Amino acid sequence: MLNPIEALLAEKGVLLADGATGTNLFAMGLLSGEAPELWNETEPDKITALHRGFVEAGSDIILTNSFGGTRHRLKLHQAEDRVFELNRRAAEIARAVADSAERRVIVAGSVGPTGELLQPLGAMTYEEAVEAFAEQIEGLKAGGAEIAWIETMSSPDEIRAAAEAAIRVGLPYSFTASFDTAGRTMMGLAPCDIHGVASGLAEAPLGVGANCGVGASDIMASLFDITEADPAATVIVKGNCGIPEFRGSEIHYSGTPELMADYVRLAVDGGAKIIGGCCGTSFEHLAAMRRALDAHQRAERPSVDEVVARIGPLRNKTADQSGQAGSTEGRRERRRARG
Numbered sequence: 646m647l648n649p650i651e652a653l654l655a656e657k658g659v660l661l662a663d664g665a666t667g668t669n670l671f672a673m674g675l676l677s678g679e680a681p682e683l684w685n686e687t688e689p690d691k692i693t694a695l696h697r698g699f700v701e702a703g704s705d706i707i708l709t710n711s712f713g714g715t716r717h718r719l720k721l722h723q724a725e726d727r728v729f730e731l732n733r734r735a736a737e738i739a740r741a742v743a744d745s746a747e748r749r750v751i752v753a754g755s756v757g758p759t760g761e762l763l764q765p766l767g768a769m770t771y772e773e774a775v776e777a778f779a780e781q782i783e784g785l786k787a788g789g790a791e792i793a794w795i796e797t798m799s800s801p802d803e804i805r806a807a808a809e810a811a812i813r814v815g816l817p818y819s820f821t822a823s824f825d826t827a828g829r830t831m832m833g834l835a836p837c838d839i840h841g842v843a844s845g846l847a848e849a850p851l852g853v854g855a856n857c858g859v860g861a862s863d864i865m866a867s868l869f870d871i872t873e874a875d876p877a878a879t880v881i882v883k884g885n886c887g888i889p890e891f892r893g894s895e896i897h898y899s900g901t902p903e904l905m906a907d908y909v910r911l912a913v914d915g916g917a918k919i920i921g922g923c924c925g926t927s928f929e930h931l932a933a934m935r936r937a938l939d940a941h942q943r944a945e946r947p948s949v950d951e952v953v954a955r956i957g958p959l960r961n962k963t964a965d966q967s968g969q970a971g972s973t974e975g976r977r978e979r980r981r982a983r984g
Contacts (some may be wrong), residue, residue, distance in 0.1 A: 646817040649751050650851050650879065650919070653705060659913055661884055661938055662921025664931045666719035666755070670695065670710075670900070672927075680722040681712050685734040692735075696742040698928040700750055703935025706919065707743060708794055711735040711785060712757035715777045717769075729784040732831040736788025753794035754785030754816070756807055764804050771806055778810035786816045786979060795820035796883070797857045799830040801842045812848045819852040821881050823897045824867040825859055828964035835964045836870035840878060854881030857923045857962045860888045861900060861908040865915060865952045866963045872916030882917045884908060886925030888960060898925025901935035904956050909937040911952055914944045 653660060670681050673691045682694055714732045716725040724731065736754055743750040759777055761769040782793050793811035795818055798804045803818050811818035820828050822839055829835050834842070839853050855867040864884035864938050871880050887900025900908075905922060912920045920938070922930055953959060 660705040663704040663939045664922040664926030702928045702931040708755040709735040714757045733788035734786030736790040740789030753792040754790030756795045774806035778807040779852040782814045793818040800832045821854045823857040827962040836867040837874035852879035856883035879917040879918045883921040905930045906933040906937035909934045926955040
């Protein structure tokens with residue numbers, strides 16, 4: 646499979662992904678409980694504006710408006726029979742924006758979790774998950790997506806199912822997990838173990854990493870574990886813009902453009918190769934991140950204590966503190982093996 650990331654990384658060293666889809670669409674009028682994917686047909690100009698805003702702010706990679714694009718998510722909106730067309734349209738809109746840019750911009754097809762539990766915890770079989778993701782990724786590929794961008798995952802089996810679907814469709818893929826439960830995913834995956842999730846599949850991922858989760862400081866702790874486990878890997882980090890807080894009935898994120906700019910510097914120093922923002926990250930935040938990335942010279946790898954001093958406290962335990970020692974032992978073995 647072609648690797649669209651490799652050449653751009655060779656040119657730039659570190660790539661800037663985009664910011665939030667959902668929170669920015671809410672600012673454009675999306676209502677709570679409404680499916681963003683339906684806007685690919687009903688409000689295409691707003692989706693175009695979303696992508697264009699991120700490109701103008703400096704994104705090298707934009708994600709399609711298709712996070713909930715499997716039949717399992719769309720059935721909540723009576724749209725499960727429109728998977729292919731909604732995902733194709735999502736990719737077509739992003740593709741048009743990328744193609745009109747004055748520089749190379751990669752279109753990544755966003756693939757989120759199905760919302761279902763796989764057996765034995767739930768009713769969905771592994772093969773059913775593969776089929777559902779393949780249906781979505783077929784649409785994304787037809788619309789011009791270059792990568793299946795599997796994100797915000799919790800279950801290693803679901804990540805693997807989505808990766809297998811991308812391989813079946815013939816689209817290269819990356820994947821990121823959300824380490825939001827005591828430094829691990831809800832299903833117990835530790836950051837240092839993410840590299841092995843796709844082990845043995847016919848095609849390896851273009852990149853792996855972390856997105857969403859708790860806040861910028863917490864995702865930095867996950868990043869350090871991921872890059873320590875495999876320093877040569879292309880690692881993605883796409884953190885939330887600070888901490889969510891309610892103001893009346895609305896959610897606001899505490900992160901300022903200055904905080905997100907410093908998060909970028911820390912992420913570069915921590916070994917990330919693709920850096921973006923997740924929930925709460927606006928065009929203004931992303932523009933500050935672009936400026937920080939362009940001006941920064943990679944420095945010494947920071948400690949968690951330095952992260953806390955610069956961008957705020959951890960809101961959660963780290964993986965090492967969560968009482969599950971197996972992954973920690975594996976990391977010690979890897980350190981011993983490297984001498």
